[in-house]
Amino acid sequence: MFQELTVSKPATESHEDKVGRMSQHLRRLESESITIFREVAAEFRKPVMLYSIGKDSSVLLHLAMKAFYPGRLPFPLLHVDTTWKFREMISFRNQRMRDLGINLIVHVNEEGVARGINPFASGSALHTDVMKTQALRQALDSYGFDAAIGGARRDEEKSRAKERIFSHRSAMHRWDSKNQRPELWHVFNTSLAPGESMRVFPLSNWTEMDVWDYIAAENIPIVPLYFAAQRPVVTRDGALIMVDDERMPLKSDEQPEIASVRFRTLGCYPLTGAIRSTASTLPAIIHEMRSSRTSERQGRLIDNDAAGSMEKKKEQGYF
Amino acid sequence: MENILDREKSKLAGDAPALRFITCGSVDDGKSTLVGRLLYDSELLLDDQLEALKAESKIHGTTGGNIDFALLLDGLQAEREQGITIDIAYRFFATKRRRFIVADTPGHEQYTRNMATGASNAELAIVLVDARKGVITQTLRHSYILGLFGVRHIVLAINKMDLVGWDSDRFQSIVDEYCTIGARLGIPDITCIPICARDGDNIFSRSERMPWYVGPTIVEHLEKVEVLTELGNLPFRLPVQWVNRPNADFRGFSGRVANGVIHQGHAIASFPSGRVSKVTRILTADGDDEIATEGQAVTLVLADEIDASRGDILAPADAAPIIADEISGHIVWFDDAAMIPGRRYTLKSAGRKIGAVISKLKHRVNVNTLDQQAATALSMNEIGCVTINLEGPLVCDPYRENRETGGFILIDTINNHTVAAGVIDSARRHAADVKWQNLNVDVSLRARIKYQRPCVLWFTGLVGSGRSTVANLVEQRLCDLGRHTYLLDGHNLRHDLNRDLDFSTEARVESVRRAAIVAKLLYDAGLITLVAMLSPLRVDRQMARDLIGDGNFIEVHMATPLDECERRDPGGLYQRARTGDLPNFTGVDAPYEPPESPEISIDTTGQPPEIVADRVVAYLKENGYL
Numbered sequence A: 001m002f003q004e005l006t007v008s009k010p011a012t013e014s015h016e017d018k019v020g021r022m023s024q025h026l027r028r029l030e031s032e033s034i035t036i037f038r039e040v041a042a043e044f045r046k047p048v049m050l051y052s053i054g055k056d057s058s059v060l061l062h063l064a065m066k067a068f069y070p071g072r073l074p075f076p077l078l079h080v081d082t083t084w085k086f087r088e089m090i091s092f093r094n095q096r097m098r099d100l101g102i103n104l105i106v107h108v109n110e111e112g113v114a115r116g117i118n119p120f121a122s123g124s125a126l127h128t129d130v131m132k133t134q135a136l137r138q139a140l141d142s143y144g145f146d147a148a149i150g151g152a153r154r155d156e157e158k159s160r161a162k163e164r165i166f167s168h169r170s171a172m173h174r175w176d177s178k179n180q181r182p183e184l185w186h187v188f189n190t191s192l193a194p195g196e197s198m199r200v201f202p203l204s205n206w207t208e209m210d211v212w213d214y215i216a217a218e219n220i221p222i223v224p225l226y227f228a229a230q231r232p233v234v235t236r237d238g239a240l241i242m243v244d245d246e247r248m249p250l251k252s253d254e255q256p257e258i259a260s261v262r263f264r265t266l267g268c269y270p271l272t273g274a275i276r277s278t279a280s281t282l283p284a285i286i287h288e289m290r291s292s293r294t295s296e297r298q299g300r301l302i303d304n305d306a307a308g309s310m311e312k313k314k315e316q317g318y319f
Numbered sequence B: 001m002e003n004i005l006d007r008e009k010s011k012l013a014g015d016a017p018a019l020r021f022i023t024c025g026s027v028d029d030g031k032s033t034l035v036g037r038l039l040y041d042s043e044l045l046l047d048d049q050l051e052a053l054k055a056e057s058k059i060h061g062t063t064g065g066n067i068d069f070a071l072l073l074d075g076l077q078a079e080r081e082q083g084i085t086i087d088i089a090y091r092f093f094a095t096k097r098r099r100f101i102v103a104d105t106p107g108h109e110q111y112t113r114n115m116a117t118g119a120s121n122a123e124l125a126i127v128l129v130d131a132r133k134g135v136i137t138q139t140l141r142h143s144y145i146l147g148l149f150g151v152r153h154i155v156l157a158i159n160k161m162d163l164v165g166w167d168s169d170r171f172q173s174i175v176d177e178y179c180t181i182g183a184r185l186g187i188p189d190i191t192c193i194p195i196c197a198r199d200g201d202n203i204f205s206r207s208e209r210m211p212w213y214v215g216p217t218i219v220e221h222l223e224k225v226e227v228l229t230e231l232g233n234l235p236f237r238l239p240v241q242w243v244n245r246p247n248a249d250f251r252g253f254s255g256r257v258a259n260g261v262i263h264q265g266h267a268i269a270s271f272p273s274g275r276v277s278k279v280t281r282i283l284t285a286d287g288d289d290e291i292a293t294e295g296q297a298v299t300l301v302l303a304d305e306i307d308a309s310r311g312d313i314l315a316p317a318d319a320a321p322i323i324a325d326e327i328s329g330h331i332v333w334f335d336d337a338a339m340i341p342g343r344r345y346t347l348k349s350a351g352r353k354i355g356a357v358i359s360k361l362k363h364r365v366n367v368n369t370l371d372q373q374a375a376t377a378l379s380m381n382e383i384g385c386v387t388i389n390l391e392g393p394l395v396c397d398p399y400r401e402n403r404e405t406g407g408f409i410l411i412d413t414i415n416n417h418t419v420a421a422g423v424i425d426s427a428r429r430h431a432a433d434v435k436w437q438n439l440n441v442d443v444s445l446r447a448r449i450k451y452q453r454p455c456v457l458w459f460t461g462l463v464g465s466g467r468s469t470v471a472n473l474v475e476q477r478l479c480d481l482g483r484h485t486y487l488l489d490g491h492n493l494r495h496d497l498n499r500d501l502d503f504s505t506e507a508r509v510e511s512v513r514r515a516a517i518v519a520k521l522l523y524d525a526g527l528i529t530l531v532a533m534l535s536p537l538r539v540d541r542q543m544a545r546d547l548i549g550d551g552n553f554i555e556v557h558m559a560t561p562l563d564e565c566e567r568r569d570p571g572g573l574y575q576r577a578r579t580g581d582l583p584n585f586t587g588v589d590a591p592y593e594p595p596e597s598p599e600i601s602i603d604t605t606g607q608p609p610e611i612v613a614d615r616v617v618a619y620l621k622e623n624g625y626l
Ligand SMILES: Nc1nc2c(ncn2[C@@H]2O[C@H](COP(=O)(O)OP(=O)(O)O)[C@@H](O)[C@H]2O)c(=O)[nH]1
Pocket: B026, B027, B028, B029, B030, B031, B032, B033, B034, B062, B063, B070, B085, B107, B159, B160, B161, B162, B163, B195, B196, B197, B198, B199
């Protein structure tokens, strides 16, 4: 399946065919995102792009390469690794970076590892805070990045819907949600005081559906976990959790079941719920998406902690 | 099952780009309710979102346990708790015919800057009014901003028709009033629709309760409206965003086409230089194009080695943009601190950043009457017509011809706030005929024949802090050392250069600006220049520092405490101020902002001025100025 997707376009296909395949709608979104990438590269001293391996990151990377073509990316990629990502994500990541010859920084919060923080024993909130939020702050501070590009979309969640494309962070990485900078036309105020930074979201105006349509139109490689396959899962708190490695403690009455499942979003495997599905091709996924009655965040256990929790996390520096 | 199929169809919204619109109007007119309705009725609310909404409506809702749609949009904790909208929320929905991105904007005057943010990228605006209240100040303010930012399509949604008994006369009288205003604001397309947002009347489906209304529903109109652009026929513009130079053999100019069309092989020029060349390639990652049109992000390769850089604009030589050092336009003021002419800001437009001084406030706009009013300052959310002088050339167009090259923001040079957004009405090159004469003699040559390093010593401090006395002594000592100097004393300037100025805040800004410019000239002449001026505000001193250049500007803070100054009370001024005889007296009823990191700071309490002057001279020696 995955093989099929990475097959590059046949050489005979002309540029016109290609443009024809992409809707006006996607082309406008693409142009806007490219403009944002270029603005970041031109305006900041030391930008970085966050790469979290998921579908949004795949689209982000694809757009970034288009923005600077035929040149190389004028910034490095950063992956904040919680050490609990699906194994297939890590192998996909390594393969992609090799294929594209890209400079990837992988950062792990070693303090958190030493403290034995993990999603099972520490709970999702603490794990996410230490291994994701704190880890990201560590990485940004230690490299001195003044702008971090991320793949968040406004349709994901209520507080995201409120955020600017260029989103200012204090020296303590805080988001002042009640006092955001006005953002007029495409004139972005990128001025920063020492220690402050900017989070930049080129996919702000994309929807989940747009992302899938674009992946299909552009043949963008994605992690195979997005496609349905037989996988070992257990049901916990109503979510289907995949038993991805031997670190997952099984309760005495738990017996992994082999089911045809896929993932709508990807994160730490113990915190990411699968959905039962037989959609094993891109058209099948898009078809299934169009009739879905739930949002993609439902599968992310971290968001269900408390109402308004995403905003709180963001104020503290979560991406 | 039927439901699912409908939904599926409704997501096939065709090929066209999403229509971008905003909802605006005053608080409680029903903006959020309308957007909630649009999402709910287009069945884009998903099950888990609906569940969460129902649960939250019970806790924070204002609709007695029924679904409160406002909660769907108020995504910030503070908004839900206070029941107000602070910032815009972007939402996405689609019908069978079209995709939409809607931004729900806040109604409170306090958050006008966020409404302006939404308006700047909107193609259409739904202006809501409460049928009981009709057109009110916020309706006018928002409509004015829509007109200013060139939103050409307005839907006037007259809401809460249930509360006026579905009365067609009431509807018509609001329509008449609003259309008169719309015409004055120059909005070409206004469609008026009576609705009941709460129940969905005339939103998706036609209201049976208002049979007298025969026009389109909100959704019918949104699906159909064709966005007017006059831009198609306007000349090509590509603001250079990024110069792509992967290796010595390739140089491409990347940017988004702001206007018009460019063909491969066509002639093109780069501004402000005006150098002419030809487009050899229009490059995208998907291959070369023969043509690029508005909105496309492309990379142009030119035939000649033209040295264009970020902020320059590529355009046809025979339809050139304006290269301006002075612009006239309207601004919406966003900042808590009032706008006072004379201050220096950074202007950003189409990738270019330039130092800018608002030299004149021509008038303020009264949004209630849409009339022009004389004013000396603009406070937050006020709109004014200004003249701005630029420190370098800005390549631009009038906003009505081009949103991208005609819109700008002003950024505070100290705290980086976006203090204003503006649109260019007209632009000119003030110095076009009076060409800047390149002089063969410059500051370093002038300084060399004087055997000295020029600089500006800026003495600031309260009345009675010792500014003038110490500056005077310092000048004496420098002359004794054989240096060429000049002292500008604020008191003396009041007799000539600043004789037309009083002690109001505006006048103080202007007096500091003039002193800074004269100091700069004297510095250029190679002199060690001393300025002794109260100059109470940080921004104004920063302006002087920026003008003269950081390394040549030495801020000397006479940090004598107020008590001590008042004890000395030269001329009995403090006493008169305390009895109310001298209003706006710095330190008494007008603020003094001490420097945050002055080069020299001296408290003169108990110190003879001679010793203080020696310390200033010592600083100059230690730091290589003498
Ligand atoms: N009677 C009536 N009430 C409405 C209607 N539309 C909105 N409301 C109510 O008006 C109040 C303010 O609405 P909201 O959407 O929050 O206004 P916003 O501040 O403009 O976003 C809420 O209590 C709504 O339930 C309507 O058509 N009829």
